[in-house]
Amino acid sequence: MNTPRKAPTMADVARLAGVSPMTVSRAFKRDSSVSEATRETILKAADEIGYVFDATASNLRSQKTDFVAVTIPSINNANFADTLRGLSEGLKARGLQTLLGYTDYDIQEEERLIEQLLRRRPEAIVVTGGRHTPRARRMLQNAGIPVVETWDLPEAPIGHVVGFSNALAVRGMVDHFVAQGLTRIAFIGGDADRDTRGSDRREGFIAAMRAQGLDPSRLIAAGAPPISMREGAAAMGRLLDTLPDTQAVICVSDLSAFGALTECQRRGIPVPDRIWIAGFGDYEIAEVSVPSLTTINPFPREIGARTAALLLRVMDGQQEGPATLAIHPQLLIRGSSR
Amino acid sequence: MNTPRKAPTMADVARLAGVSPMTVSRAFKRDSSVSEATRETILKAADEIGYVFDATASNLRSQKTDFVAVTIPSINNANFADTLRGLSEGLKARGLQTLLGYTDYDIQEEERLIEQLLRRRPEAIVVTGGRHTPRARRMLQNAGIPVVETWDLPEAPIGHVVGFSNALAVRGMVDHFVAQGLTRIAFIGGDADRDTRGSDRREGFIAAMRAQGLDPSRLIAAGAPPISMREGAAAMGRLLDTLPDTQAVICVSDLSAFGALTECQRRGIPVPDRIWIAGFGDYEIAEVSVPSLTTINPFPREIGARTAALLLRVMDGQQEGPATLAIHPQLLIRGSSR
DNA sequence: ATGCCTCTTGGTATCGCTCCCGCCCTGTCG
DNA sequence: CGACAGGGCGGGAGCGATACCAAGAGGCAT
CATH class of the missing domain: 3.40.50.2300 (Response regulator)
Incomplete structure (x- = not known):
């Protein structure tokens, strides 16, 4: 039952309600300076003819x-x-x-x-x-x-x-791992600089490792950002194949970290006993997964x-x-x- | 360096470019009926004075x-x-x-x-x-x-x-489980009818179980929809506590299904050996989790x-x-x- | 009764762009 | 050489609401 005729305007409402268009405008703006009785009359009239406020006109005039x-x-x-x-x-x-x-x-x-x-x-x-x-x-x-x-x-x-600061947040993680006695720490992230926050996290990782006097070259690029769980799993596979003595891996996000965790599960590699895994973001999965994922909550x-x-x-x-x-x-x- | 003066309009651009506002309008609309040379002059003039096309006016006039x-x-x-x-x-x-x-x-x-x-x-x-x-x-x-x-x-x-049809999709899952010889099948979902798709899935489960001549009363309500991984885990806990002989559970979404899976892992209950779990939605986690989750992809x-x-x-x-x-x-x- | 204030209502002129119509100029053809 | 088509461009009006100004009604103090 589409009405083929033109959509009603405030002028139509005003005519039906017996007031001026200006008053209709005020009624719709919940402007205090229109009496309750008039407002009701107007809103009823508007409802009757199916008037819908036109924001495009309002936007233009009121800027x-x-x-x-x-x-x-x-x-x-x-x-x-x-x-x-x-x-x-x-x-x-x-x-x-x-x-x-x-x-x-x-x-x-x-x-x-x-x-x-x-x-x-x-x-x-x-x-x-x-x-x-x-x-x-x-x-x-x-x-x-x-x-x-x-x-x-x-x-x-x-x-x-x-x-x-994405870089500083990751540095906190690196410093914590180092304080726990780890030295061979890797980073899994995307392979391009498109994701600027992801790049910042990787740079933060490298800077933090350098500051600790550790080797920051255990970097796995996992695909175009944002990298998925699947890509995180694949990256973990490459890491385990190429650098099997890695003690901990920091992933650019919890999603890739979870993927990495599942790869360990598939290979029978115990987490955290053989390798530690951390993510970023505190997604729900980080709390729920078994084991739960160390991560950073940026609120x-x-x-x-x-x-x-x-x-x-x-x-x-x-x-x-x-x-x-x-x-x-x-x-x-x-x-x-x- | 905000310009406190009024934002330039097409008229300003027209004046600077030495054409009429109408021609400026055509230039911005990529209208063919303006010569390439004029268009370039106009766009340069517009850029020079920092003109930004005003969609609010265009919206009103052009409807x-x-x-x-x-x-x-x-x-x-x-x-x-x-x-x-x-x-x-x-x-x-x-x-x-x-x-x-x-x-x-x-x-x-x-x-x-x-x-x-x-x-x-x-x-x-x-x-x-x-x-x-x-x-x-x-x-x-x-x-x-x-x-x-x-x-x-x-x-x-x-x-x-x-x-x-959400109901029919779930029926397909129930029928498959029954064809595999299972009879004690449960459903985990939200506790309210707010989520109409969730309700449809639960109703579909009940109808399908009835059609198979099976008991459709193994229903766990897990909280306000949409239920989370956490709530899925809690619901699984309740299910295992109250109806430990359940053979399979269908969850309203992959997220709750994953939560349910983690609860089994925490309790040392093997999936699928002791109980089957299915979700809905084919979220990425359904494919990546270990074991991967049986689910329904609604594309x-x-x-x-x-x-x-x-x-x-x-x-x-x-x-x-x-x-x-x-x-x-x-x-x-x-x-x-x- | 007068002045003044508040509450409510109305009239008019836009907001910036585009629809519609018309004009000019160039090129083509009989 | 005049007629005509069509591309390129301009002028005026209007989209539907509201800012702004003004004014009538009623209340209250002086």
Whole structure:
């Protein structure tokens, strides 16, 4: 039963309710300055003719969209999904809607995405990571809206920052393993620099090993980031084949770490008795798997929640300059490393 | 270096480029009826003054937003994320952008969400599931845009459908187990009807057991849907405590099935030798875990891709009436059940 | 009764882009 | 040489809501 005739507008509602379009507008805005009786009349009239508020017109005239643009590397990642949840729940309370795009871990794609998103005139933009193409940086700087970079602590932030140092987080893990007496430690990650957070973790591993005076060359590249459980398993296979005396392996994510663990199980190699395994992210599987996985919790949900709170402060004018909120990832020692 | 002055408009670009605003508009629309030389002049001028196309004005005047609204139960679910990827990739090719919202498995929340989304004037709307509040149904019916219900085969579709029967898929699993000679089969799921797909699977289990003349009462309710790995593990614990002679358990999802598997591992109960375990969804973990998990692949990516293709046909006027595209889930027998 | 304040309502002019229509210029053909 | 087609471009109006200004009604203190 689609109505083929044109969709009703506020003017139609106003005519039926016997008021001016302006009053209809106020009624829909929950503006206090319209009497309860009129509002009810109006809403009933609107319902009767099936009026649906037209946000496109509102957006243009009021120069407000109630959009907050968000770019994440991948939707299919529980960590980023958590950040997005924290963010969108915090924003929903203020009637702000997230306008989401995926970059596929590619800063070229991010550039295209940012351009598309900015055309929609969001009131703020949240990006994942601190590395962008020059043009993307320029667009963000000139957008005239609050910008938040997350999941990183960039050296030259564009605007606000809510994140942590991926390199330092991994260093904490390395230092812990070394303090336990281990020396032959490997790292499993992706084979390209597309995933900047993954690269940062690998670089952090290398720097930490060097700082400890240890050999940082046990590096296994497992495929295009983000690497999967399967790829983690395959990488573990290569590691066991080529460097069988490895005592511990740090994986770029819990997913690859779990894959690595399963490869050990298939080969009958006991974890942690023969080799320790650690991941990153504190995904649910890290806690549930047998043995449970040593990992790092970067508090993804908090990143989102604090970003939302920050944006609300900025929009309220309660935040003066650009803010940098440092998140402190937590090292979680579990069954796979003791 | 935010420019405090007003953002430039097409008129500003036109003035600088020495053409009319109309020509600027055509240049940005990649309209063929503007010479290559003029287009270049215009784009250079636009870049020079930092012009950003204003989609809000375009949306209003052209009555087109290039939005396709999408509701999914949760962003933190690899199956729905896959559907969303298939969908948004298919739509991106035509310049359509997905406008996403999460219902949290709640049809009340879905109703609110649909209202918000329709205000943005999307050109089509894709919802997950076939059960909605009466008001949500009405809004969808009267929206005057293509509607697609997915992940289900509703008896009274609102418009188009791309999905499968959750109940029949589970029946296939039950029938397979029975054909293997098992009779004492349990089901682990959520404890509420919020997750309609989960409920459909449980009902499918009960119906299938009845049809086989078997007892369908081995039901464990594990918590609020969607149930997690942890909850799956806890449910398995309860099942082993209360009904230790159970021969096989079908879980509402691979995640809970994996949790159940880990509980068996912790208790030293061999899978599949003592008990079989099956999940639903063919998440990556089902293939990687040791043993790998018997499951059902509903082809989530294809649901999204076919939805996108369908919508493009509809928008091109190549699709006459409402279409129902049935997806045929695949039963995957793996190590956890043989 | 007058002044003033608050609450509620209305009229008008846009917000920035694009639909629609028309004009000019060039090239081709009878 | 005039007619005509078509590509390239411009002018004016309008998409549907709201910012802004103004005004009437009612209440209360002076």
